[in-house]
Amino acid sequence: MHPPIEAGPARPVVLITGAAGGFGWRACLHFAKSGYRVVAAMRDMTKPSPLMEEAEKWGIQSLIHPVEMDVTRPEQIERCIAQILDAYGRIDVLVNNAGFALGGYAEEVSLQDWRRQMDTNFFGMVAVTQAVLPVMRTAGSGTVINVSSVSGRIGLPGYAPYSASKHAMEGFSESLRLEMLPYGVRVVLVEPGSYRTAIWQKGFDQISIAGDSPYHHRMETVLNHSRRTFDQSADPMEVAKLIVRVAQKKRPKLRYPIGRDARMLLIAKTLLPWKWLEKLVNSVLK
Template sequence: MEKVALVTGCSSGIGLETALGLARDGYFTYASMRNTSKSSKIEQAAKKENLTLKVIQLDVDDKDSIKNAVSQIVKEKNRLDVLVNNAGYGIFGCLEDISVEELKEQFETNFFGAVRLIHEVAPIMRNQKAGTIVNVSSVAGRIGFPGSPAYISSKFALEGLSECMRYEMAPFGINTIIIEPGVIKTNFLDSMRMPKSPRPDSPYKELTDKVVGGIKMMAQMGTPPKEVADTIVRVLKEKNPLPRYPVGNDAAMFLEAKKMKTDIEFENYLKKELF
């Protein structure tokens, strides 16, 4: 039986590479994106390799858009085996520099966007008695640091949600997997947003600038997005997948350091590494 996958945020980076990777592995892949005018790169790659991949419009902030996309998939394929919740963005700026509205917008996409999709997809997978939901988190979903608390807290929330899902959905044959990339060599940092009303006299400007500079330096040697995609394709083949999979040497390094050090030791370690 043909396997069917849905991936969000496929216009570039991890989403694009994951959709292509799943299609290469034999999935009929629905590569979704908010703005389908940005689909030329993935469509050209799929056409060149003769892949079973279809671009569809899906805005994770829009419940009707999600319903329409999932309904289209069910109508065309009558099943859905894999959902990859990848769509998201980040905001740079310390907490006092970010408005409550901006924090809500960050969670609306990174957290509630995934929740809306899970609400639509989980009943399909329960009826099938099989399926896998892959939530693309971040090493920042396990480690807090200054400069982007909105993004980090949204990923912490996604990690907690995913742990709950594993207990709740496993009896119905649904696996939940968390992917935790480190700093990835994509245009993600270029698309990071700044506060809408920045304060030129912010007491946190120097700290934010240092952290942003450090992360951008790490991104120059970052992990290619294809490595994240390859990890997702690989773990989907495992009979009993683990709860979470870090991707990238930096992610492994930070998580190992956090495991081995006390909280204060780890804080001091991060200060040296990032700023």
């Protein structure tokens, strides 16, 4: 059991899941810099994270409280929300950022891995949101920011599990936004393209391609293309700053795509006939 969150002067409170890495710890820094009290939820606090070291450099460590919370464990979610409410009595912003990326051609990804992908990226996100909504609904205000992906708008070969989990998040968010608008709660999707975060390297490391796989050549091509895109990708601090800006808007839009590749893919999907898009993707993978 971790010590209770220390109470303090009234400030807006944000809960960020997946705060140990990726966009999560960067968003924690920018929220704290903007004057929020940040509850940084991490699945495993024994693993190294740059969060508190960077927070100390920024002089904002007193505004950030790391807590252990695995989004797939209801008892940890319940305990975390109770701690926050005991200390502050409010949750103004929820950033659903916890997630990971699984790849592989759909036929060869085990059902166990499919379930593992959905448990974290989708069902875990739903569970945390359900726990926070009563707080926001009672207060008549609040913002839920779901960190999706351009993969939630267009599915690409080799990443069906990840894309499916993000498509599910997109549909959930659309419905939830309409449900919660009458109660003063705003629901927003942030949709990054490729950024230099560990999620992709971890995803690459988890993909194993059997030598006799009928998809071997194409999966290798997908991975090579993904690595080139990753090497050329932008600074993830861009996404963290956007998340904070969205949280501060009175009337945020539903969707905020970010990243050059994200915008290009969405424009292509909007303007091109699907058959043309198919030809374009297949030409890249030859």
